[in-house]
Amino acid sequence: MLQTFTTWNNWLGKRMFYVVLSALLLGFNLSLPKSPVITKVAIGLFAYMTFVTALGTSFKEFIKVLNKPWTPLWMLFLIHGGAPIVAWIVGLIFYPHDPLMRLGFLISSSIPVAVTSIIWTSLTEGSVPLALVVVTLDTLVVPVILPTFFLLAVGQVIHIDYGDLVWRLLFMVTIPSVAGMLVNDFTKGRFADFSKSVGGFTSKAALFLVILLNAAMVASEINWNISLIKLLLVVLLLVVSGYFLGYLGSFAVKERRSDIISAMIYNVGMRNISFGSLLALAYFPPAVAVPITLAMIFQQPVAAVVSYLYKRYISRSPRLLAPNQAINKR
DSSP states (O other): OHHHHHHHHHHHHTTHHHHHHHHHHHHHHHOOOOOHHHHHHHHHHHHHHHHHHHTTSOHHHHHHHHTSTHHHHHHHHIIIIIHHHHHHHHHHHHOTTOHHHHHHHHHHHHSOBOTHHHHHHHHTTOOHHHHHHHHHHHHHHHHHHHHHHHHHHTSSOOOOOHHHHHHHHIIIIIHHHHHHHHHHHHTTTTTHHHHHTHHHHHHHHHHHHHHHHHHHHHGGGOOOSTTHHHHHHHHHHHHHHHHHHHHHHGGGOSSOOHHHHHHHHHHHHOBOHHHHHHHHHHHSOHHHHHHHHHHHHHHHHHHHHHHHHHHHHHHTOGGGOOHHHHHHHO
């Protein structure tokens, strides 16, 4: 039975683009109303995905990453420093007379790292401990960074229930991550097969449901017409630039291995768009939330395309393989 789930898990892993695209298409056609119940379900699914991913990671490896903080700190700089600069430049080029649209771009580039970046890092055999460290650190610094950012960019301080935000991120990332790593260490890796079979398959199913629910809840906010074509192209450009910024940033890392590159690409490139949309709608005119919401259309499909391109790139650059990946390739 485990072998069957392993086969299904591997089959889905090679077709994540279609999994993501089908979830988005179904979600946009369902058009569900925003609901606390749906939100809680999505959070629970996130927590499960994170737990399964962490089952294949040792807590000792996580601590080892913390002992070398340069790479995580560099990634946080790219996330909250480099990405907003890119968004500001893109906004000035394409929307020089539309401050609300430019503000939307800035917000989309400054919001927290997406939890799904951990999942995609795992799917590309990247450094899950590094991804976990960055997402966890980001959870801690966001309550300080976002108010400061809005003070500088908008000229006002906004008040957000950061206690609730931090708790949700802790529940989705930190708690299940620590639990998964501790289970891995205490059982001496006995659950590794579960994470590659039943757990891997069901976590991909959970990812499908999360994308579907998020897409369904924002579907009613998007008016599909010809005027959106330019905005869609600009949003796509911003999404792609985020992943590319992570790749470029990897050249500054001393130990530039494939697992590090993967974590940097997805951590720097992916954002918690659901939070960004809610933030914009709560404190700014609706126009500010439009580019943020539209980013949901592209983020996951582009992540799947990046996964495909990244695997081809690594297959042609064996010198970048991490030691454990090199063993698996033999």
